Amino acid sequence: MQTNLRGRDFIGDTDWTREEIETALDVAFDLKRMRALNLPHAYLRDKVLAMLFFFTSTRTRGSFEAGMAQLGGHAAFIESQTTQISHGDTAKEIGEIYGRYFDGIAIRQCDWNFGNKYLREVAAASRSPVLNMQCDVYHPFQILADLMTIMEKKGKDLRRKKIAVSWAYAASYVKPISVPQSLIIQMSRFGMDVVLAHPPEYKLMPHLLQEAQDNAKRYGGSFSITHDMDEAFTDADVVYPKSWGCLLTTEDGKQAAEIAKKYTNWITDDRRMALAKDDAIYMHCLPADRNIEVTDSVIDGPQSVVYDEAENRLHAQKAIMALTMS
Template identity: 50%
Template structure:
């Protein structure tokens, strides 16, 4: 178990070793048990974190706010449209100042080709840990919760057939950060990962190279297909979720000809029947019901989305406990 994690930034799980991620998981499971038992966990008494949001949030904001309160600390929610950021204050100045007021900064900025750079600038100048609440490239808070949920429900990760599948949605042009994070993380745990999408929704080439390298080093596999039925066949876990065509098209229009030509990329009962008998359906939420997935699937016996969502609380608490507390 790694015990020297105080002060560590949490921007991408790719920068954390497997031992460090395993420690996060151990602490997450311990915090979940204590939450269920009503045991107090005042590990971060009098600690303050600043939560900067450039976009909307439900699970991320509330898991962080509730989580830090349950750890004995306080989270300041900051809508960046009401901050001097909206008048052009740079990340360096914001990071230095907020870092001097408390014990951590957490930020969500999903603007394509800006978000991750903004977080890196915060981290370079703040003297406290910086946590990524989702950027244009990574969503490590979701990734660690997904991994916890898979371990909890499947009791193993080696040789699990996990399919990350693009799905049709019209709610907004979504970041690539959730599937990108999963594509990098899951092969590190020996999973057999399939990334399925229609042409035009590619991941950056460096992601594919890194995912394959992660698989090779950890006895997993990683492959790409443009056939969604292939991704469902015999899968142990399916994660059908929309992401935008940011790599090939930087226009922020939600609906275009490419999107509309792929309406048939949808998680249905018929496709779920192609998978393993005990297949599990996952989604980071919010799901675009009726477009990405049929209600009968997301509300059905194979769905574990609400356990996955609850685990956002326990993993967020683990990240904060280890990076803000410790020795």
Template identity: 70%
Template sequence: MQSDLRGRDLIGDLDFSKEEVETILDVAWDLKRKRALGESHAYLRDKTLAMLFFFSSTRTRGSFESGMAQLGGHAAFIESRTTQISHGDTETEMGEIFGRYFDGIAIRHVDWGIGNRYLNLVASASRVPVLNMQCEIYHPHQCLADIMTIIEKKGRNLKRKKMVVSWAYASSYLKPISVPQSLILQMPRFGLDVVLAHPPEFKLMPEIMEQAQEAARVAGAGFEVTDDMEAAFKDADVVYAKSWGPLLTTQDPDEGKVIQDKYKSWITDQRKMDLAKEDAIYMHPLPADRDVEVTSEVMDGPNSVVFDQAENRMHAQKAVMALTMR
């Protein structure tokens, strides 16, 4: 166990070593047990967390705010449009000032080419930990909840287990690429054989792909890429299928929508799930476009773990906050 994560930022998935991630998971399971038994675990009594949102949220706000309260502290919800950021507060001001008001700063900013840089600039000026609630490159706390859920369902020995990370069609908007990028970085470190499936226009960042391949090599795990959704699903133990935008092809939303609409057949339905193993689990970070991105039959079916996954957001994030904000 890596026992001292005090003061550490969590912005990218590789900011913490595999051993440090395992420490977070162990603490998360302990906090989950305490929550189930009604045992007090106010490790952050009188501590405060600033939650700065540039992008709307359901699970992220709810899980951080509730988790901070359970740890004995307080989380302040701050919508960027209610601040003076648009009138001159720079990243340096936000880091310096919030770093003096609060004991931690959590930020969600997914604008392409802006969000990750913003988080890192705030972190460089802050005296307290900066936690990434999602940027355009990474979604590390979602990924911690995901590996926590996979281990709960499939056991700690994930060697030779096949995980599909697949694009899926959605009609609502061009979603960030941060979830699949975090998944392909983190999951190979735990021995999972990852198959990334997407249409040609929906590639991920080249540097992320290189890091994922290296993580798989070090762990002795597989990492493959295909443009065939059904082939990817075959004999999978874990199916993680969600939409993301063709952001490396175009940042124009209208052009991106035209590209996206070419692939309406990329829906996770029961026929495709039947290609996976009988006990395969279906995962999605939510919200999902029901009966467009995934059928209700799958999302509400016996293989779906999406609500366990959503719950684990809170437990994993509590572990990160307890370890970094002490």
């Protein structure tokens, strides 16, 4: 267990070592037990978190606000379009000033080729820790909650458990690639057999693919890529299909929509779930495009753990806040 995490940023999945992630998970499980037993755990009394959103949110905002209140502190919701941030406040200015007002700065900025750079610029200027509520490259809190959920369902030793991280069709909007990227990086650090499935146009960042491959070698799992969704699902212990944009192929929205139309059959239905192990779990970070990405029978079915997964966002985020902001 690591005990030197005060003041640390949490921006990329590998900013923290595996041992440090295991510390965060230990704390998250403890905080979940405390909440279940209605035991007070105001470790951040009088602390204040700035929550800066450039991108809409349901679970992220709710879980951070509730988490700070349960830890005895306060979370301030700040929307970029209703502040001077939209009229010229720079990343350095936000870091310098909000780092003095607040005990932590949590940011969701998913703009392609900009979000992660913005977070790093704020962090470089801030005296308070910067926490990544999702950017264009990573979604570390979501994947920490996912790890927690898989451990609850499959045990804490995840070595050689197969997880299918698959693209799925969605018509709503071009979604960031941060969730699948964080998944392949973090799950490979825990020795899982990670299979990434996507149509050819929906590739992820090459350096992160290499990082997942290196993790697999180091931690005793495997990492492979397929363009066949059925192949990925076959004999999987965990399936995690969701939509993401073909941003490395094109940044043109109309062209992206035309590409997506070729793959409307990339949906998670009962037939595909039957390819996985009988006790496989279905995961999704939500919101899912129902009956487009996934059928109601799967997301509402007995193998779905999406609500436990969503709940664990609360506990995982509280753990990181307690460790970094105390």
